[in-house]
Amino acid sequence: MSERTGARGLVRSLTEQFTELPVDSFPQPADGPLGWPGYDAARARAAERTGESESVLCGVATVGGVRTVLIAFEFGWLGGSLGERTGHRLAAAHRTARAERLPVVSLIATGGSRMQEGMRALGQLQRVAAESARTRAAGLAQLAVLRDPATGGGWATLGAGSDVTLALPGAQVAFAGSRVRPADADPLAYLAESRHRAGQLDRIVSQEELPEVLGRWLSLLGPAVRDRACPEPAPVPPPAALGGQTLPADGWQALTGARAPHRPRAEAYLDAHFTDRVEISGDRSGGIDPGMRCGFGRHEGRTVAYAAQCGTANTPAGFRTAARLLRLADRLRLPVLTLVDTPGAANDAEAERLGAGAAIADCFAAVAEASVPLTTLVVGEGGSGGALALAAPGNTWVTPDSYFSVIAPESAAAILKLSPEEVPRLADRLRLRPQDLVELGVARGVVSAASRR
Incomplete structure (x- = not known):
């Protein structure tokens, strides 16, 4: 497994069982809501290259013996960007977590909102933040694993908004993506290690450690045993x-x-x-x-x-x-x-x-x-x-x-x-x-x- 491992490969390396959530149809006009020239063709190439129909894969998984809702970004699909269909899937994942009282783990690798969908894409950040808030109010833990890169709205919602944030070594973790930073910016300031020293990440976790570390966190914060044995x-x-x-x-x-x-x-x-x-x-x-x-x-x-x-x-x-x-x-x-x-x-x-x-x-x-x-x-x-x-x-x-x-x-x-x-x-x-x-x-x-x- 590496920072650029595909979403399904990453899921296989972390889980004992994974059942993908049903994918609802989400029709869009030709070339998306903005009619962006070539957008449909770009999505078709991304699907052919990755085998995925969108930039995020969502399902119910077993990690370290604990059932959880798992969200995995596919960076190879237009840079893991968030569009309307992405927001639709993320909202469904959080609804499933609340319905089944499961924690949420987000494996984040994204460059941010999808420019080909304009403000319709950017608005998904509010949608995701609202779903995350509802899951938080339901008393369910949210964990994020920041891969490379975890930038833009993905970091500012699912990443920084999680209860526990882990990151792979050397991952870019920042609101500003690599192509929009000041020309004289210190690249080291945008790495996970800098975020950790600044108190914004809980731990840097090596790829080899990740399955065990995630399992420990979920075994302690997962609600299933707590709900049955000790509601108060x-x-x-x-x-x-x-x-x-x-x-x-x-x-x-x-x-x-x-x-x-x-x-x-x-x-x-x-x-x-x-x-x-x-x-x-x-x-x-x-x-x-x-x-x-x-x-x-x-x-x-x-x-x-x-x-x-x-x-x-x-x-x-x-x-x-x-x-x-x-x-x-x-x-x-x-x-x-x-x-x-x-x-x-x-x-x-x-x-x-x-x-x-x-x-x-x-x-x-x-x-x-x-x-x-x-x-x-x-x-x-x-x-x-x-x-x-x-x-x-x-x-x-x-x-x-x-x-x-x-x-x-x-x-x-x-x-x-x-x-x-x-x-x-x-x-x-x-x-x-x-x-x-x-x-x-x-x-x-x-x-x-x-x-x-």
Whole structure:
């Protein structure tokens, strides 16, 4: 398989079974709605060359044991361009997905809208976006695999509009096609790798990995098991404590214990709690925060969404990524686990320029708006609003080697104009120990190593 593999060859390489959807007749006048000279002849040549009657192939497939609606673009058919018949088929594919409650996977290789059909072709982007929105509202996952090229309206609707976006290495992924970019444009800026670094793609996947990766995503996000077994999800239990089991004697001991470099971090908790995991990456707005891990895992046979802070000061991109995860989990009716561990939100000039306040506010809103159950475990530092933005109201738990505070004692001393020697005393006065948090009603309880996993 390669980036330019034909649609049917690509489908065969990814699926265990594929049944093409019926193709309804879609009559058009000679040479299309614009009467474009030679258009009918071009379509006939494309059909003869590829064996397809249109630029997209749609059907119901089994991928990794999961039934899904599969959309595969045939780039050899007029550059995989979108025309009226293309839009007709894409709409039918989404209607099938909603009727049978199946996720949608789009294998995209397109140069954009078909110029020979003019505005009738461009208008299909609105049609496709509307169908995608209806599928999203139905609580069905949409995944996109970006091949080479994935440009124009195909990228701006089916690609960027999907819940999860994967891309093959070196694929062109951009709104502007290669022939309409500025003459001095850096070609590397239009590649999938650049989109990934900018937080707009979740993962670059090699051709060999694609069947396995798609199967994992679909097994976690496909609705079939979830709909039958748990129409209204139950909260996920908090993970067991992995670090120290002794409660701190005072506030300063709690603070230093949570800041200890050897303390277990998010990675250890995620590995212990989940048997399988896949991760999203980026905020879709230009940023990635490696200190915020977000994704989906399998716990005791069901899928759980997670957002985990990794002990660093989170950037605006991190909070936007967490909000993206929370809203996706809510649409898919999946319970959420958040792990709190941050000294606080990043507060440097760059963070402010990138909209720290707005990003944190959006994360607070995503938590407040969630209609699925959220569970939070504070596994280390709980630094002010940057930590609280991920905390589940009424269902937050703490480990023995954690703390949660309205402000860091050092910052409190600076505000109160006290000497550094006063910091340990302030740590006590802030009542930030795990047992204090339970007594204050901030936390439901302190988890132990024997806690249910």
